[in-house]
Structure formats: structure tokens, C-alpha cells
Amino acid sequence: MNLRIPGPTPLPPEIMAAMQKEMIDHRGPEFAALGKRIIASLKDICQTSGDVLLFTCSGTGGLEAAVVNTLSPGDRVVAFAAGWFGDRLAAIAEAYGAQVEKVVFPQGARIEPAQVTETLRGQKNVKAVLVTHNETSTGVLHPLKAIAEAVRAETDAVLIVDAVSSFLATEIAMDAWGIDVLVTGSQKALMCPPGVAMVAVGKRAWDAHQHAKMPRFYFDFAENKQWGDLGQTAYTPAMSVYFAMDAALELIQREGVDNVYARHARVADLTRELASEIGYELFPQPRDSSPTVTALKVPAGLDGEEIRRIAREEFDTILGGAQGNLKGKLIRIGHLGFAHEPEIQAAMDVLHQATQRARERAKA
Amino acid sequence: MNLRIPGPTPLPPEIMAAMQKEMIDHRGPEFAALGKRIIASLKDICQTSGDVLLFTCSGTGGLEAAVVNTLSPGDRVVAFAAGWFGDRLAAIAEAYGAQVEKVVFPQGARIEPAQVTETLRGQKNVKAVLVTHNETSTGVLHPLKAIAEAVRAETDAVLIVDAVSSFLATEIAMDAWGIDVLVTGSQKALMCPPGVAMVAVGKRAWDAHQHAKMPRFYFDFAENKQWGDLGQTAYTPAMSVYFAMDAALELIQREGVDNVYARHARVADLTRELASEIGYELFPQPRDSSPTVTALKVPAGLDGEEIRRIAREEFDTILGGAQGNLKGKLIRIGHLGFAHEPEIQAAMDVLHQATQRARERAKA
Numbered sequence: 001m002n003l004r005i006p007g008p009t010p011l012p013p014e015i016m017a018a019m020q021k022e023m024i025d026h027r028g029p030e031f032a033a034l035g036k037r038i039i040a041s042l043k044d045i046c047q048t049s050g051d052v053l054l055f056t057c058s059g060t061g062g063l064e065a066a067v068v069n070t071l072s073p074g075d076r077v078v079a080f081a082a083g084w085f086g087d088r089l090a091a092i093a094e095a096y097g098a099q100v101e102k103v104v105f106p107q108g109a110r111i112e113p114a115q116v117t118e119t120l121r122g123q124k125n126v127k128a129v130l131v132t133h134n135e136t137s138t139g140v141l142h143p144l145k146a147i148a149e150a151v152r153a154e155t156d157a158v159l160i161v162d163a164v165s166s167f168l169a170t171e172i173a174m175d176a177w178g179i180d181v182l183v184t185g186s187q188k189a190l191m192c193p194p195g196v197a198m199v200a201v202g203k204r205a206w207d208a209h210q211h212a213k214m215p216r217f218y219f220d221f222a223e224n225k226q227w228g229d230l231g232q233t234a235y236t237p238a239m240s241v242y243f244a245m246d247a248a249l250e251l252i253q254r255e256g257v258d259n260v261y262a263r264h265a266r267v268a269d270l271t272r273e274l275a276s277e278i279g280y281e282l283f284p285q286p287r288d289s290s291p292t293v294t295a296l297k298v299p300a301g302l303d304g305e306e307i308r309r310i311a312r313e314e315f316d317t318i319l320g321g322a323q324g325n326l327k328g329k330l331i332r333i334g335h336l337g338f339a340h341e342p343e344i345q346a347a348m349d350v351l352h353q354a355t356q357r358a359r360e361r362a363k364a
Numbered sequence: 365m366n367l368r369i370p371g372p373t374p375l376p377p378e379i380m381a382a383m384q385k386e387m388i389d390h391r392g393p394e395f396a397a398l399g400k401r402i403i404a405s406l407k408d409i410c411q412t413s414g415d416v417l418l419f420t421c422s423g424t425g426g427l428e429a430a431v432v433n434t435l436s437p438g439d440r441v442v443a444f445a446a447g448w449f450g451d452r453l454a455a456i457a458e459a460y461g462a463q464v465e466k467v468v469f470p471q472g473a474r475i476e477p478a479q480v481t482e483t484l485r486g487q488k489n490v491k492a493v494l495v496t497h498n499e500t501s502t503g504v505l506h507p508l509k510a511i512a513e514a515v516r517a518e519t520d521a522v523l524i525v526d527a528v529s530s531f532l533a534t535e536i537a538m539d540a541w542g543i544d545v546l547v548t549g550s551q552k553a554l555m556c557p558p559g560v561a562m563v564a565v566g567k568r569a570w571d572a573h574q575h576a577k578m579p580r581f582y583f584d585f586a587e588n589k590q591w592g593d594l595g596q597t598a599y600t601p602a603m604s605v606y607f608a609m610d611a612a613l614e615l616i617q618r619e620g621v622d623n624v625y626a627r628h629a630r631v632a633d634l635t636r637e638l639a640s641e642i643g644y645e646l647f648p649q650p651r652d653s654s655p656t657v658t659a660l661k662v663p664a665g666l667d668g669e670e671i672r673r674i675a676r677e678e679f680d681t682i683l684g685g686a687q688g689n690l691k692g693k694l695i696r697i698g699h700l701g702f703a704h705e706p707e708i709q710a711a712m713d714v715l716h717q718a719t720q721r722a723r724e725r726a727k728a
Contacts (some may be wrong), residue, residue, distance in 0.1 A: 023375055
């Protein structure tokens, strides 16, 4: 099977092998050493002197942790959203009683730094700004560095970034760019099974945490950090995913983080190039197209879900579809984590053939 | 290594093998079939016609889900607690603003059904009753059936049961006993890696959910059920743990659930018998001793942590210690999940030898 969705991603053999380790005591010294190794390595990749907290949950759980640990009910929050995942982050803050002002960009468009500036200028009481780095639903990588600069120029609000599907695929210099909370999941560019979310927390976020009154227990930052400093976890961790992450981070160090970024850019370029060759148009502007997922417009008269079904049933290849109102109109090709040229070439060949079959059958 | 803590538990070879399955699309038909299989099987074991919801989190996360989906801030809650995990369940409700009346029993004692009756009699405005079935910290199995009967005789409050370390080791007839929410984790008697919590939800709990105003997003029951009915999950699941659970439930069906219960009882009996032979006393009364974890009093003059260190470093055997004020005073032997006579015999031999070594060194 060629799994080409934007996460979960296929597991490299070294990670498969790591998953064969027997369970150990999560309160013992072996786990503590493992936990400390993982945290130190993730801190390096985030380029932060802050803390890295790990929670057993999906990326969405990590985003909830970011929100409930830095805000109080009634706090004013500005959310920049350009799709399904931007909407979700805003919805989390709303569920916990924040006053969310949502600035919406069209699906397929990027969050414009100039509009970030305009929105925040002169606003004194904004407590948090919510941004999705890579909008997985539309294949758009928002210009995070410029967005963060715009935020930092205007406000001391906590900048919470959903980097679930961008982290480790493209550089994020958390401290230098002025990001306060950065969230990702194990099943994306980290090429591990899902189950663990990383929440990196900088000083401004810890300051906000002092006064944050949204209720929380499982996702509490302070409890998590207290155990994390010992390499342990407050509650029983998804241990097999920890084994996988430890192996993944060793692979990544061996490849070199910059090479990992370069590989993602290269494979994304190849995807777009092959898409163009088989007559598919990009959904976003080429400038904004993501290094981890390429969103393609389904040709007029065809149903994307039918093309995906043919790819799955007739070619054993799993392509991404779209959510909500875009369902059937986009095909998304995941190329993050354990992704290299041959799998992409194969997937795009399948997309070509499946599209031809769908077209022939539509005519018939 | 002989891992004899009360979870995570060692994985059987069939489950190790299941963890070697490559990632699949969590929105595709293969995962949907897997999810439906797991849910149907767990419903059978719970003996409920209600719903089984699965969340990617630890058991504590599952308990939080139970609380925040059935209660509103300010609601009156009665929590019966006899140790670390009873305290934790009460603390979750407090963190979300419930008015928690805690009825505390001594560590090592059981929750007395008569006191449950006395506490609840004539109380009209109790919204939930919190009970821990197996208090892992003290090795006590509380008499859940009698407790539930006492609760049901006095109140329509939602009965939330922490069955994290008892589920599947001893029968729980959720509907017949009148339990409304039943929580467990994948890493206990289910013999899988940690990462997924099961929350079984009955009719009374769904009714309470209609009016429950505690904030929630990741742990929302309604969102979870909507996807669960399709065999899917609202957010990306800890997929490798799902593969493990599917294999585990097949093993359990093959063994027969009643045989699984009988095996836990038999192995627990053996542990207590061997403990007595090597001069260890039970911490709880024999009547209350758990089928999943045996808590033993460390002999006077010795430090339990030192005995555990010797067992670990000199015999490659991991025994459980104790939490909080009991640390060093108890040794806990886990015998849940993939546990049979030979491992227990070996662990108790090690406990014997490690205790002798600790005693000799204490004298030296």
C-alpha cells in the first residue's frame, strides 16, 4: 500500500523495529532517560530555550492544552483562519469561553501578514493570537515568520501556533520568531504513529499560565512540566509511540534537520511538477503551496472521491480527500515524514491512471 | 525483563505482531471496520446496551471525559475515595468547578456499601457519584456491585466508575449493576500499550450530557459518538494501539472472557499464597485484595524502594512501589493482562531474594 495522506504517515523500518520493544516501567530510570532524550531533541528542533511538554493525545488535544493553559474565560482572542484547521483552533478557544474574533481568509488563500498588522494595530486587550501554520485542508503553508513578526510588532498577546502538519518539514525558529506556544503531533513529519502531541512553551506563555483560569486537569502545563523535568509523564504515556519518537529523532539527527527540511521541499516540488504534467492544477497559489501536502483541483466534471476510490481499490494507493464543502473537489497528496521521490512518483502515476479511468467511466 | 507493575503490562507475541502493521487511513474503510469491531467487542465485555467511546489519552483522560460530559460547574458530587486514584477522580471534578463532597476511607480499606447508603440517603441534589473500582495504589478491589446497588437505591445521580485497573480482570455488568459511565485504559487487563481510554456511556449519562455545561472539546462525548458510530474517531487515533486492541480482543474472545476472569483470580491467589510463604503480609484485608495488583507490607526495618532497586538491578525484575505517603512502605505486584503462573512464580522468587539481600545489607 502507498499511503499518501497528510498523516498518519508510513513508518520507516527503524521505527517499526522500535515498536517491537517490550513495555517498561514509565516511572523507572530507563523511561526517564528516554523521555529526557526526546524532549532535548525536540527543543533543539523548535529552536527554543523554553519547555517541551508531551501529552498522550492527538494534535487537537495539544492545541486544547495550548488554549486552556494560557487563557481565561472571557479573554479576547484573535484567530486567523483559512480553512478547516484554522476554524478548529478558534472553536477550541470558543468552547472554553474565550471571546474569539475570527479573521477569515478564503480557502486556498494564505493569511496575509499585512492584514494581521491591520487587525491587531492599536488593540490593547488581545490576550492570544491563534494561527495555523500549515492549513492541511487546503495545502497552504502560511508565512509564519512574517505573521509572527506582525504579531510581535503590535501586541504582547500569546501567539499560539498550530504547527501540527508543518513542524520538522520546514524550519520554525520558535524563540527568534516570537512564537509562544508551538504544537505538533507524532504522526506527521516526525513519521511516528499518532498518539503523542508536543506542546513547546515559551516564557510569555508561562507568564500567561500564571493567570489562566480556564479549567484543566489532564492537559495542565504545570503538572506536565513537573514530571517532564524528570523525563517522566504525569499520566501513563503512549509508550510505544515514545519508543517510535526516540528512534525517529535518532534518524532525523543522522539525516540532519536541514536535510530533512530540504527533502520535504524537494519532494513537494516534485509533486507539483508531476501534477502539472498530468494536467492537475494546484488549489493554492504556487507561492503558498505546502511542503507537506499538495492540494490539487479535481478536473471539471469529475468527482474526487471516485478518483480516490479507484486509486484505493484498483491501485492500492491511498490519496487524501477534502473536508467539508471541499469534499470531492480536491485531492490532497501527503508527502511528509517518511516520504521520498519513488513513492511520490508512484502515487502520481496512480493519480494519473485513476483520473483517466474515472474520466472514461464518466463518459461511458 | 519481568515487568510486574500494575500497568503498563507486558505485550503477548500476537499483540507485538499486530504492532508491525503499517499505518492506514484513519478515514478509510479498513479503519472503520477495525473501529467498529473493537467497540462491539468492548460493549459485550461491559455488558451494556449503551455506547463505548474511545479517546486517545491515558485512563486519567478518560476519567476527565466522564466528568466534563455529565456535570456543570457548581454541581454537587459525592466522591468515595480510599487512596491515590480515588483522590485523583475527585480532583478532576474539583478542577472543573464541581462541589465535591469527599468521603474518605483509610488507605488499604474498602469503600463500605453501608456508608455509601448512609451518605446518600435523603440527598436529593447529588448530580454524580464517583467511585474507583480497583484502588491500584493500595491493591484493594472495592465491592462495586454492592456499592452500585447502594447508589441506585438512594439516588438518580450519574454513577461514574474508574475501572481503569479492574476492567476485564473481574466481571462488571454495567447495565445490570446500574453503572452510568465506566472508564478503562488500554494498558491494563487489555494487555495493550497505553494510549487509548475506553469510556462506556449509559442512558442516564447521556441524559445528563444534555445539560452538562463543563467546557470540553477534545473529550466531548457527542462529537466522539458521531464519529464512533462510523467506526472512526473525531481526531487522529493512536492507531498502533488500535491494532493492538483489535488483536487483544481476538485473543480474549478465544480464551473466553470468563476464563480471563478466572485466570486473574487464580494468578492473584497464587501471588498472595507465595507472598505469605516468603513472609510478606497483605496490606488490605484478604477479602478486599485485588485480582490485578497485590499490595504487600514491606517488613519493618526495610525500605521498599531499596528492595525494588535490587530486584531491578540484580534480577531484571520490575516490581511496583507505592505513591505519596506509602512510598517505601509497600511493594505492589502487578498480575493483570498477560499474566500467568510462571511469571508470578519468578517475580515472587525475586522478591524473596531481593528482600534477603536488603536485610543482609541493612545489618552489615
